[in-house]
Amino acid sequence: MRGHITSQQIETAYLVSAKIFDKTLSVESGVNSLVAENLNPNSARDFINNYRAFRQGKLYQRTLSQKATDYFLKRISMDNGIDDLRLAIQAVTQHINYYENLTSTNLPSLRRIVERYTAELIPMNVHEYLDSFERDVSSSYADNSAARGERLKNAALQPKRRAMTVDVFIRNPDVVAEVLHRANGNCESCKQPAPFHRKSNGKAYLEVHHRIRLADGGHDCVDNAVAVCPNCHRKAHYG
Structure with missing residues (x-):
């Protein structure tokens, strides 16, 4: 590995891996493009293979960093929705169990990441969400425009999706x-x-x-x- 893997390299690895999974880019071309971003070939292939495991809900053995795991889960949730996030969480959980059994060590930080994204799978009552959203809007409105602008620069353009439950009155x-x-x-x-x-x-x-x-x-x-x-x-x- 050529030094510390940066956030930009993780983002590029995600995009390349997604294209390979969707069959719009070959593995060889994807590896070459990641090597051009200063990743070594083994790290490039790990990203590609692990992304495939995330999308299929399968065990992977080569550990991703906490930052990369967090980013991959976030983007899969944003880009592909709850069902694919569920598969990705399944893959990460299998990896954690595999690694902990293999090395007799614990991965509490990765488990916390999994717990955070698992919470997105729990249906939220739509009224609770609307109340929470109204509070968030009020908090943002009370902030200054410059602070909102900084957050908007880094905000995802595609909103996350989450399962909701609705209590419906059968009206007359x-x-x-x-x-x-x-x-x-x-x-x-x-x-x-x-x-x-x-x-x-x-x-x-x-x-x-x-x-x-x-x-x-x-x-x-x-x-x-x-x-x-x-x-x-x-x-x-x-x-």
């Missing part, structure tokens, strides 16, 4: 229909006509809002519901 369609009939095309909050009509049936577009949320024990009945325009509906929730 008669309640919705009766409240919309009562409103007669006018928002029952601002008293203005609906902002547009549905393309599907030409009816005025209004949304039915429960005064006391169903999640808070509110009844799904006409007396607890109001037909509102989208703007007033948002105001009811966030105003």
Whole structure:
């Protein structure tokens, strides 16, 4: 190995390995391109082979650095989604078990990386995520533009994906229909006509809002519901 492997070399190794796995680049060409980035041929092949193991969920024996393992897991999650992340975590876990059994040593740092990414596989309640996201937006808004700009420079362009669970109330369609009939095309909050009509049936577009949320024990009945325009509906929730 020609010295310490840099973050830039790890990123290049990931991109090259992904192209080889997708069969848009040959192994030989990939190794040569990584050697040109000052990696030795053995290290180049280790990256390529380990990436393949990550994508297939298979055991690999040549250890990647913590930095490289973290980066590969992050990019696979971003580029390929939860299912491929699950396979990659499986591969890393198999490697940790193999290495610890072989050497009678522990790899706690790698296990912590695996635990962090495994948490992404646990379904999050969508309401918890939205509440958390709102807090993050408020925190970012309170920061200065220069600090946000620095974070945006290094931010991934493709968002991560995570499994979500949603608790759905099976609402009574008669309640919705009766409240919309009562409103007669006018928002029952601002008293203005609906902002547009549905393309599907030409009816005025209004949304039915429960005064006391169903999640808070509110009844799904006409007396607890109001037909509102989208703007007033948002105001009811966030105003």
